[in-house]
Amino acid sequence: MDQMEEPARDLVAMIVPQVGHLARTGDACDPYRLVDPDGAVVEAVTEYFRDLQAAGRSTATLRSYGLDLLRWFRFLWAVDIRWSWATRVEARDFCRWMLVAGKPPRSHWRDRSKTVTPRSTVEAYAPSVRAHCETVLRCFYEFHLSAGSGPIINPFPLARRRQGGRAHAHHNPIEPFRNERSGLYRPKVPSRVPRSVPDEEFNEIFAKLPSHRDRALVAFYVSTGARASELLSATLAGVAPGRQLITVVRKGTRELQELPASTDAFVWLRLYQVEMEGLIPKGRRQPLWWTLRRPVRPLTYHAVHRMFERAGEAAGSTATLHSLRHTAAYRMAEDPALPLTDVQFVLGHALLTTTQIYLTPRKEEVIRRVLAHHAEQTRQAAERARPAPAPGYPPETLEVLFGSRTT
Known part of the structure; x- marks a missing residue:
């Protein structure tokens, strides 16, 4: 699609209906299926799940991947684009939508008429969620690209500096690894220190x-x-x-x-x-x-x-x-x-x-040691600022006077 023909989408005000769902079947062969708004099974996702299962992926992995695919298909249903016709424009807008629009409001699991959070208080998707979603969708289209059942070009391409290759393809073993992003639209995920309970x-x-x-x-x-x-x-x-x-x-x-x-x-x-x-x-x-x-x-x-x-x-x-x-x-x-x-x-x-x-040191331990460091610096500064005693005063008298010694 030419750049002049790109659709103008207001991603902030865009409403993506929460239609379709990821159904758990209880079948060992097909534990999860993606169902569209009309109740039909999305066979493209089913075939991808079978390929993942053949590679030894667990049921929990299929569920995690299925939720990312459901989010992508809901976006495509909202913009009225078939999954096999999606281009880099849709992939780019989808990644932007996750960044600027944030999580949609959800209904309470007990009472569907109640909403958990209003639209104004919904937070944006975390970078780790967006990165995981980009990886899943890129692998999904890569599977159908190799099978000949999808578009001829992956809507979620690799980074421009290594098109057609993999991360660290020609890495020199004597040089350190660089933080190289695999996907073009993959966000940077900040490194987090695991949180422990004091x-x-x-x-x-x-x-x-x-x-x-x-x-x-x-x-x-x-x-x-x-x-x-x-x-x-x-x-x-x-x-x-x-x-x-x-x-x-x-x-x-x-x-x-x-x-x-x-x-x-x-x-x-x-x-x-x-x-x-x-x-x-x-x-x-x-x-x-x-x-x-x-x-x-x-x-x-x-x-x-x-x-x-x-x-x-x-x-x-x-x-x-x-x-x-x-x-x-x-x-x-x-x-x-x-x-x-x-x-x-x-x-x-x-x-x-x-x-x-x-x-990596715990945050609580670091704060405790740094505060102890500041207290020690204050004590040493107070000792350096203490005036020198005049000749003739007994040292033990000055120690009692200035509090460094108790009687």
């Missing part, structure tokens, strides 16, 4: 937990460093209190791994099991965590997330459930007797460089 704040949150089950969950999270979904995958057969080990299913590899946990975590777990005696099914393959409401059901991620959120609100904290993993990682990385490779194994990181981010 000990005082964690103790306040822990005191607000209402049940033995919640205390056991939080104790395991903060001592094992497991992800929320990983800990919920534990079964009765995967608990070994005598060895202080709990077996979880890793998120990426789906392999079983034993994780060491603290003694307190197993104490709270035993109290929870005694409390639920006769209420939960028995069996080695049964889930370890169950709901407290009757009838009991296996505990889900969203229920645990909301549980910790309520405890944090009661304690006046904004800490998230995932911050417990960062807290455990920081505690292990700060122990000089624990090698960083051991921390990498427990956290399940594929690369040691990922674990090294926990060697």
